Amino acid sequence: MSALRLVIFDVDGTLVDSQADIVAAMSHAFARAEREAPTREAILSIVGLSLDRAIALLAPDLEAGMRDRMVEWYKDAYVALRAEIGAAQSSPLYPGAREVLEALNAQPETLLGVATGKSRRGLDKLLEGHGLERMFITQQVSDHHPSKPHPSMIRAALSETGLEPHQAVMIGDTSFDMEMAAAAGVAGIGVGWGYHPRESLGASRHVIERFEDLPPLLQQIWEAAA
Numbered sequence: 001m002s003a004l005r006l007v008i009f010d011v012d013g014t015l016v017d018s019q020a021d022i023v024a025a026m027s028h029a030f031a032r033a034e035r036e037a038p039t040r041e042a043i044l045s046i047v048g049l050s051l052d053r054a055i056a057l058l059a060p061d062l063e064a065g066m067r068d069r070m071v072e073w074y075k076d077a078y079v080a081l082r083a084e085i086g087a088a089q090s091s092p093l094y095p096g097a098r099e100v101l102e103a104l105n106a107q108p109e110t111l112l113g114v115a116t117g118k119s120r121r122g123l124d125k126l127l128e129g130h131g132l133e134r135m136f137i138t139q140q141v142s143d144h145h146p147s148k149p150h151p152s153m154i155r156a157a158l159s160e161t162g163l164e165p166h167q168a169v170m171i172g173d174t175s176f177d178m179e180m181a182a183a184a185g186v187a188g189i190g191v192g193w194g195y196h197p198r199e200s201l202g203a204s205r206h207v208i209e210r211f212e213d214l215p216p217l218l219q220q221i222w223e224a225a226a
Contacts, residue, residue: 003109005222006138006163008154008186010172011116012047013194015101016126018091019044021081026058028077029070035059044195048117048174050147051075075119087129094193096211098130103215105135111161113138115153115170115180120144137161149179154186166225169218175200187221189214 012018023044027037037043038058046054051071056062062070082090104110113136116123120141127133138160140153154170170181173194178201181188190201192209201207206221208214 004111004161004163004167005109005218006111006113006157006161006168007104007218008113008115008138008157008168008170009136010048010170010174010177011114011118011123011126012091013044013173013196014094014171014177014191015097015114016091016093016130018126019047019195021078021090022047024081025074025078026055029055029073030059032073033059033062033066033070047195048148048172048176050117050142050145051119053147054117075122078122079125082125082129087126091126091129093130094211100211100214101132101135104218111137111163113140113157113161115140115148115157115177117142117148148174148176149183151180151184154180154184158184158186169221171214173201175202178202187225189217 009015012022023040026043030037042058046057051074052067055067055070101112105112114123118126118141120143123139123141138157140156145152145156158165158168165185168186169189170177170186171189171191172178173191174196178188178190190207192198192207198207206217208217
């Protein structure tokens with residue numbers, strides 16, 4: 001068995017706090033469609049899903065053409081908001097995130113990846129803004145996969161790295177992340193600081209409250225899988 005292991009991170013609500021821009025961009029898209037914007041809580045409840053599915057859940061009576069236009073309006077607004085102050089300011093890393101990422105990346109046997117509802121363009125700008133472009137060996141984005149919780153993103157990450165499900169974990173803040181992990185047969189680790197309430201992470205046996213709690217928990221998981 002290979003000694004390698006793969007740690008896959010969700011992005012929004014897990015690595016970075018982007019809720020202000022997400023809410024503002026979604027509100028902008030609804031305004032362009034001449035519709036009342038959903039509440040902040042409703043918008044945050046769909047973070048992690050691909051945009052087309054997220055908007056369909058927020059406004060199920062939309063016809064497909066308008067939904068597609070709203071996806072583009074959201075993307076344009078998000079890019080404009082981020083450009084005003086930069087990705088590092090508009091979507092700051094959570095406390096401890098950078099230190100833990102750097103520590104894990106320094107382990108020769110540990111590979112890092114992301115699985116996100118962001119587009120390729122959005123992820124690239126975010127990683128560039130934080131100087132993390134070379135941190136993640138596998139990067140799965142919404143452009144190329146069905147929306148979470150479909151396991152496609154994790155399966156692709158495993159395929160790219162040549163690892164088996166028992167050699168990987170998925171870390172996220174939403175029920176979609178935990179359901180995706182379960183569907184792919186990998187361990188799920190929920191985080192208590194994100195956009196879904198802790199009780200919604202029931203598909204995960206593990207929930208952490210601080211980034212600093214992640215490395216020792218990972219070690220426990222790897223030892224149990226050995």
